[in-house]
Amino acid sequence: MLRFLAFIALLGLFTGLPSHATSLPSARKFGHGNPQCVNYREDFSDPSVLTQIDSASTASMWINEEYPFSTATIEDGKLVLRLQLFNNYTNGLGKNEGSGATVSWNPWITTGRMCFNLKAAQGKGVVTAFVWSSWTDGQPVDDNLIWEWVDTLQSNYYAFGVDDPKPQVYVQVTDFATNYHTYCVERCQSFVSWTLDGVETYRLTLASVGNDLTKFPYRPGKGVFNIWDGGAGDAVISKWANGPTNWTDPNNPAYAMYVDWVETRCGCADDVASTAAASATGTSGISAVAAATGTAAAATGARPTTSASRSTSTTSARPGAAATGTTSASAGASSAQTGGVGRSFGVSALGLVGTLLVAALWL
Numbered sequence: 534m535l536r537f538l539a540f541i542a543l544l545g546l547f548t549g550l551p552s553h554a555t556s557l558p559s560a561r562k563f564g565h566g567n568p569q570c571v572n573y574r575e576d577f578s579d580p581s582v583l584t585q586i587d588s589a590s591t592a593s594m595w596i597n598e599e600y601p602f603s604t605a606t607i608e609d610g611k612l613v614l615r616l617q618l619f620n621n622y623t624n625g626l627g628k629n630e631g632s633g634a635t636v637s638w639n640p641w642i643t644t645g646r647m648c649f650n651l652k653a654a655q656g657k658g659v660v661t662a663f664v665w666s667s668w669t670d671g672q673p674v675d676d677n678l679i680w681e682w683v684d685t686l687q688s689n690y691y692a693f694g695v696d697d698p699k700p701q702v703y704v705q706v707t708d709f710a711t712n713y714h715t716y717c718v719e720r721c722q723s724f725v726s727w728t729l730d731g732v733e734t735y736r737l738t739l740a741s742v743g744n745d746l747t748k749f750p751y752r753p754g755k756g757v758f759n760i761w762d763g764g765a766g767d768a769v770i771s772k773w774a775n776g777p778t779n780w781t782d783p784n785n786p787a788y789a790m791y792v793d794w795v796e797t798r799c800g801c802a803d804d805v806a807s808t809a810a811a812s813a814t815g816t817s818g819i820s821a822v823a824a825a826t827g828t829a830a831a832a833t834g835a836r837p838t839t840s841a842s843r844s845t846s847t848t849s850a851r852p853g854a855a856a857t858g859t860t861s862a863s864a865g866a867s868s869a870q871t872g873g874v875g876r877s878f879g880v881s882a883l884g885l886v887g888t889l890l891v892a893a894l895w896l
Contacts, residue, residue: 562668563598563637563755566591570642570799577794580607583636596637598757604634604787612636612792614760616659618780629780630765631788636758643753644801646719650793651758653682655710658764658771658778661790665718667754676750678718678725682709682790683763684775688727688735692742692750702727702735713793718756721801725750756797760790 568591575582575594584593585602595612597605604615614634624630638647642665653661665678677691686704689696706714706729717728724738742748764776771777 563635563666563757564596564639565589565593566639567641567753568592568639570640570645570797572799573640573795573797575795577607577610577612577792583607583612589639591639593639596639598635598637599633601632604632604760605636610793612758612795613789614654614661614758614792615787615789616654616760616762616778617787618785624765626765626767628765628777631762631778631780633759633761638756638795638797640797641753641755642720642797642799644721644804645797645799646717646801647756647795647797648715648717649758649795650713650715652713652791652793653686653710654760654788654790656779656788657684658762658774658776659683659788660759660761660763660774662757662759662761663716663718664757664759665720665754666757667750667752676752676754678720678727678750680716680718680727683773686729690725690737690750692748695748704729704734713791719801720750722751722803756795758790758792760788 565586573594583595583597583605584590585597589596599605601619604617606613606615614636616631616633618629618631622630622632647665649663651661651663661682663680667676675691675694677689679687679689679691681687681689686706686709688702688704715730717726719726719728723740724736726733726737727735737749739746739749739751762778763774764771764778766774766776
């Protein structure tokens with residue numbers, strides 16, 4: 534079913550009509566192919582490094598994923614992603630909804646670190662996001678490591694597509710939309726770490742989840758920047774995004790996020806230990822960790838029923854987070870389904886009609 538929904542959304546994306554924040558389930562790959570990770574720094578001095586998805590190749594480094602492509606540009610040495618209202622568009626909830634932007638770094642990272650210097654967009658309802666997004670072919674769920682900026686700065690993760698609200702951490706930064714800060718996500722065989730201006734804000738370890746890989750985001754993926762209109766969502770999403778989004782200005786302002794530079798480092802120190810374990814067990818990578826600890830990734834991506842204790846400072850009011858800090862059981866409340874992962878792909882009403890007809894014939 535999720536692959537069908539992804540098929541529907543992707544066809545709608547290519548109808549030539551603007552896409553809006555009706556988000557995909559976590560089922561869409563980013564970029565073009567899976568080129569190998571490279572140690573890399575990008576200062577965005579050359580606008581030609583940004584390639585539209587329809588003309589991308591495995592040699593592409595930065596890929597503009599989302600129509601209208603005009604909302605992602607490189608200007609004055611910055612990667613700029615904008616949220617803008619086109620043609621006074623109104624969504625199915627009767628709200629004006631802006632079209633956002635999604636830009637991915639194309640190389641495929643197994644373990645390593647990705648750091649970036651960023652100034653978030655400012656405005657109620659506007660969501661700035663960075664997602665280290667992973668997937669496995671044949672499975673409709675993924676791993677996500679997330680920084681998000683709404684009215685607060687938050688970090689979070691998904692393992693096998695499950696949004697556990699307990700590690701959703703507020704980081705007390707008040708000037709993230711007026712000044713640049715340096716953010717990092719590091720994923721290694723035994724831990725994941727989020728840092729802000731060189732200070733670690735949260736750490737997840739494989740041991741803290743009982744060496745259970747269904748609760749640990751271990752799969753390779755790509756770094757993705759995204760801006761989307763959370764204020765145009767339903768009541769839960771809009772409240773989380775501090776909406777509604779203000780589209781009343783007659784000058785129709787474009788909300789924008791700016792990325793000054795990005796650095797990536799491939800591999801981690803504990804990869805050596807993993808390689809040794811692989812030699813002993815005949816496995817490789819995280820699979821070696823699984824073999825050494827007697828665990829294995831669930832092929833179905835089943836939702837965990839319990840959560841291991843973690844040393845988190847506070848929980849957020851992000852969609853999917855129940856007031857008690859436990860996983861929400863409400864259908865559609867998970868931000869993996871409602872757009873909290875930072876994705877804003879979708880289809881317009883006309884695009885959806887045409888897409889459904891094509892899908893009916895295809896099926």
